[in-house]
Amino acid sequence: MTLSFEQAMAAFEPRLPLAVAYSGGADSTALLIACATKWPGQVKAIHVHHGLQAAADDFEAHCRSVCAALDVPLTVQKTDARHALGQSPEDAARRARYAAFQALTTIKHGPDAIQSMALAHHADDQVETLLLALSRGAGLPGLSAMPERWTRGGISYHRPLLRVSGADIRRWLADQNAGFVTDPTNIDPRYTRNRIRAQLLPVLETCFPQFRDTFARSSTHAAQAQALLLEVAAQDLAQVGVAPRIKLLQALSTPRLANVLRHWLLSCHQATPSTAQLTELMRQIGACQTRGHALRLKVGQGVCERRGGELHWYNL
Structure with a gap:
């Protein structure tokens, strides 16, 4: 069931301290502001500088300015996100981000150590991920799309906005009168995800107004089936x-x-x-x-x- 931004944030109860993956874009800006307001003094921001475009330094400067205004500590991690031969640029950037998150969230120990990490993916991102998987002939792991929560390296990762539409996030952000940056690669039609966002989602909205809910339900069914297959695989591997x-x-x-x-x-x-x-x-x-x-x-x-x-x- 699709939620409003306010409903999703009210239901979000991670272990603290919390780190927010902050790109400077609209979605992560809304998430950071909401988390910093809900848990003052318990939230940190992590910005990954990919170094892939000329505007990256400007993005970093914007993030530093916003975090200073919110009194939120910011850590900037520079990473090499160039893609290898045969690897998609999106996949290379994603892997670089998660490597940076993992490195930064496990540095400190004690009461100030990060317990949870929040990512700003929303319901439209989930639909795009599912459609991309279908276009590539993916199996159940791909059709499961993105999980709402998982644990890696002792850190609990969360996507609290996964049932919130992108439009509702921007509605809330406009009410806060908060500024954000726009990554030009997010509207570049050379990337399949951007074509899905610009061309397919408006058509789905017209033909199937509840598509975010029904697609999410299909992904949940796929994730459950994949979990069962993993149990069987683990048992079979123990035998062979x-x-x-x-x-x-x-x-x-x-x-x-x-x-x-x-x-x-x-x-x-x-x-x-x-x-x-x-x-x-x-x-x-x-x-x-x-x-x-x-x-x-x-x-x-x-x-x-x-x-x-x-x-x-x-x-x-």
Whole structure:
């Protein structure tokens, strides 16, 4: 169910002290002001300087000015968010941000140590994430879109605005008469997410006024199904071994084999196979009917190969 900005903030009760990811944009500005007002003296801001555009220094200066006015401590983390060959710029920037958040939130210990981190993603961002996943033929992890909360490295991460529309956030921010910066890359039509925001969301609003709620419900169903698959995968991996035994893999049904292989590759090696790679890996596992049958296949950024009766993966 979609909430107003005020309802979402009233329901938000993180462990304190709290850090807010602050870009200087409208959404994170609203979140920072609301959190600083609700928990004075218990909120800090983190600004990640990506260094990808000329305006980045101006964004930092704006953030420093706003935080000084709010009496909120600000930490600026400069990071290299350039994307590698074959990696999307958005993914590279996202990974750089989370690496910076993790580094900054775990520096201090004691009563002032950050307990929670708040991100300003909202309901429209969630819809965009789901539509992007559908456009790429994603499975359940992609269709689950963004979680409202999770824990990483002892820090509780929250998206308290995930059921609030972008328009309602801006309504609240206008009432505060607060200034914010506009990132020009957010309206650049070269990025698929921006085309979804500018072209698809207005059409969905006209055809399906409740699309934020119904899409969120579908993502919740996908997340629940994915959680069940992870439980099954963990049980199967315990049976076949961390260096999976090929004979035991061959005894699994095709869906369970695909499920446990994905889980093994990601949880043990941080490798994600393409659909084509996974299909071929399963075919080759099934073909290993003799002791001397070789198996060697590129999977993710590494190689899977047979060593005796086991399947191994190593980085290139």
